[in-house]
Amino acid sequence: MPLLELSARELLDRLASSDPTPGGGSAAALAGAAGAALVAMVCGMPKTRTGAAEERERLGTALAWAREAGARLRRLVDEDTRAYDAVVAAYRLPKGTDEEKAARRSAIEAAMTRATDVPLETAEACRVALRAAQEAAANGNPSALSDARTGAALAFAGLTGAAENVRINAPSLGEEAAAPRLETLEKALAEGRERARALGVLG
Amino acid sequence: MPLLELSARELLDRLASSDPTPGGGSAAALAGAAGAALVAMVCGMPKTRTGAAEERERLGTALAWAREAGARLRRLVDEDTRAYDAVVAAYRLPKGTDEEKAARRSAIEAAMTRATDVPLETAEACRVALRAAQEAAANGNPSALSDARTGAALAFAGLTGAAENVRINAPSLGEEAAAPRLETLEKALAEGRERARALGVLG
Numbered sequence A, B: 001m002p003l004l005e006l007s008a009r010e011l012l013d014r015l016a017s018s019d020p021t022p023g024g025g026s027a028a029a030l031a032g033a034a035g036a037a038l039v040a041m042v043c044g045m046p047k048t049r050t051g052a053a054e055e056r057e058r059l060g061t062a063l064a065w066a067r068e069a070g071a072r073l074r075r076l077v078d079e080d081t082r083a084y085d086a087v088v089a090a091y092r093l094p095k096g097t098d099e100e101k102a103a104r105r106s107a108i109e110a111a112m113t114r115a116t117d118v119p120l121e122t123a124e125a126c127r128v129a130l131r132a133a134q135e136a137a138a139n140g141n142p143s144a145l146s147d148a149r150t151g152a153a154l155a156f157a158g159l160t161g162a163a164e165n166v167r168i169n170a171p172s173l174g175e176e177a178a179a180p181r182l183e184t185l186e187k188a189l190a191e192g193r194e195r196a197r198a199l200g201v202l203g
Helices: A008-016 A024-044 A053-091 A098-139 A142-173 A175-198 B008-016 B024-044 B053-091 B098-139 B142-173 B175-198
Strands: none
Touching (some): A008 A024, A008 B008, A008 B024, A024 A053, A024 A098, A053 B008, A098 A175, A142 A175, A142 B024, A142 B142, B024 B053, B142 B175
16 A cells, blocks of 8 residues: 555554664655645645735746646655665575675665665755745745745755655666765755755745 | 645755745755755764774764754745745735734734744744764764764754844844844854854865
């Protein structure tokens, strides 16, 4: 059963259990999805900041970003758990013969690549949610400014949580495969940090 | 039906709808609850950092903090939405006669007090979750360090999101009632910020 089909209470219980999955990667995607949802709420409200037509247009664009990012993040809640479970399964493959050793090595490599790319996609989607949050705060209903800011805080937490997992897993891919992924991550973090700071949610 | 009894997907849909509730206050409590859950996961793992007995003891204490904070935050997801709805209901009370006006004024005051105290409790519980996260990171299984850090990031997002709502609602209570609440909030923010910074999750 997909994690998001569980009751929210049961999902929290699974996060709290001492089993390693679902863990930080799925929780980061969940936080990002909740942040994107709040931003979508603000963008979809009938009232804009001053009522100007341009605000409605910008909110429409931001709503599309928030929805797209939110849909990806919902998918990533499950994908992160599956990616971690695949790494554990690959390490458990038999390693008696040379053929088995080679097959195991290649399964581990494929699983680690996935376990790096999934949180990297989470980080990217959280970056998009933060961009949408900034538009929501600048153009949306002033009485929902706190919701836009809270959405940004949650998306930034998702971004930093995802970054933890990218940084742990990328090195095992080797320099050539790791470098471009870490570069993408640092760009997402830099942009996200700037937007979060502009919205005053970094404390 | 309590919000946490909804499927996680349905809860995200409700956050994303343009209805004002559930909004940022409930989302902040949810993020804090997810953060506390991750921290509980790390504290409950069989392995500690080096295997020292003192680590297990500290993790036991932190687990109790994380569970207590998590239980409060789960309750606060619903309480925040109810508190907001009560404010809206109070403003809609009739104001035709002097008696009605007085009753309405007193209902608004009671509702605004609740709408300040609920996010203040969310902020406090997130502060406790951050304290537990720091113990989990210092004493827990090193392979779960990223989970402890992600838990801290989510709890800090919950704290800043809750702070938004306290700051919006407190001024309507008048200086005398607002001041001690804002002071409690600033202390929670200062402690939470310090712990989040020490764990490297403020970007």
